[in-house]
Amino acid sequence: MLAPALGFILTFILYPLGLNFSTSFQHRVFTEPMANQFVGLANYVKIATDPTFWLVLRQSALWVTGSLAFQFLLGLALALLLNERFPARGLYRSLILSPWAISGVIIAIMWKWMYNPQVGVLNEILVRLGLVSHRLAFLADPSTALPAVIFTNIWRGTPFFAVILLAALQTVPKELYETAAMDGAGPWQRFLHVTLPSIVPMIFAALLLRTIWIFNDVDLIFVMTDGGPVRASETLATFLYKKASRDLDFGMGSALAMVMFAILMTITALYYRAFRRSGRMF
């Protein structure tokens, strides 16, 4: 009975992982087929001593934490709002999903043009409202390129949290709120002591999933800035893609992939540890 599951895991998870692990110890560049050879830890040493790697790692941390924090907070706020009764609630619940339903590439193209200083609507609004004295090249300025892409990612990812947390809120028994209210708890206390503890498992699951997805995401960055200008918006995922796909250096690409894998496994392990400490089973 276990055979099909084991077969799936072996074929689609362990084999590719093993092959990637093996390639990470080799010099394997497509345009140098005669130079393929085992090089031990050389690729990992190159990574550790490459200033670009540490730069993109820092930027990856910014990319993930910046996107995640605001996606979660805004998603929770939206979920709490949509959990209340008001006219046309059903329509708003449908509309809230629309950024999530659109392809990442379309979102990136749309926002890229919106940010354009010459023809983009954002600058037009800012200038007409008198909020800026000159047009801002959000994606062409190294100091604003990554924040601008993070903002787009927040717009895209907030619906995910809104939907997941709304579903979680709807499982909280109303009697708990009634009991708390009878005991004199105000709205904020009910939120802290009834709502939050009840939905913590869903919060952790959503946060973990989104952390992994955002860490691996490349579509917005590629289309909007291609990691530029001058790597100002480069993350580990886009750096890895360029190494493997553009430079055709599969040895280095595999080593970077193993580093990313190790980082994500560490994050997952920390999550499980925190979760177990809180005494909740997931």
Place this chain on the structure above:
Amino acid sequence: MRMVSRLVFAFGLFLALAALLPAVAAAQAKPVTTTFWDAEPADLVKLRMEILKGFEAKYPHIKINYLNIPYAEARQKLVTAAATKTLPDTMFFQATWLGEFAAMGELLDLGPYAEKWPGGKNLLPQVFSVGKAYKNTLYYLPSEFQIDALFYRADWFKEAGIKGPPTTWAEFLDAAKKLTDPAKNRYGFSMRGAGGNERYYIMWMLMANGNVFFEKDGSLGLLNHGGMDGLKWYLELCTVHQVCTPNSVNNSFLENTAEFSSGTAAMYIHNQYSVARQIKAFGGTVEAAREKFGTAAIPRGPKGRYIAANFTNGYVIFKQSAHPEETWELVKWMLSPENDSKFSQTTGALPANKSVYDEAWFKGNPFLAVFKQQLDDPAGSFNFPIQMAKWNSLIAGPLKEEFQKGLLKQQSAEATGQAIGKAISDALK
């Protein structure tokens, strides 16, 4: 008389059989399937399929297995196919991929096929000079040329009383300064600072140094003989004279085109693909558009020459092909004057066949003449070193980024030039 009648009858029968024989041979030839990939935009797929249907009608024993791939994924798909030995028989191929795929040993030498092909005589000589870029072997047959020229707002020039178009660097800078007015969201020049930026700064460097990319000994000559001055001059358009649109460092050709047609940039440089877009943006007809914009040769540099970058797409046959002979028939079909003309009229590319340039659609479009003029001028056009195995990763990596650093004033023009020179020199080793 009877003898003559018999001879005439016999001759007529011979002619009839000669006419029927190829069809009979084709019908009896073993059916094969040849796989063809291309990365044309979706709106060209219909034209492509019409042309392929014509081929299948002429060669009923050859079936085409056609696959259209989104452009952004095409190279990745090719790389994966090369790794898994699943390459197609032929592909509509980008020139910048030549060096790497030839270095991988994946391309078939088309020389022996082209030598026996009478149709090759109608092709531009540039088809063969570019096609033999890698180790002087014909691995690639360009079928379309993209050559750069200057697009300028003729109506802005007239309004400002500037004699246009500019023909020298000095005139170009002067016009760009006069047409720059940030308060009105107008700038003299939309520079391409994102992917593909190397095409333009290398042009400027070559104009300054007399078109010397490599020295005679094979070492890099781009920075020598005044090349560094050309790079500095070009960078200073944005960093000193500030005539460039603010988004220049992140501009691809799409942003350049949009900034020009939306009325925020007076000039930009691009190939003839932009002609159809701008005609559409400025009235929809050649007559209406001529009131608004014009095309001109790249302004001449200090050595009195212009240099226009030449970029091509074309056909290769992969060594993995199980049917190279049949695939060669397909390549010949795509390069025939009739199909070359159909494609060029629709895509805006410069065709590969000499005879197509005499057709009314080309001669009747005044915007296109300057592109052909630059393509025909051997001292005025430049082909990138696509024979370098690492050229594709260079242009996507250090050549783009170092120039962006210069544009953003993160390093001086000299440091930018040195970094670019080092990247190319290292790739030559």
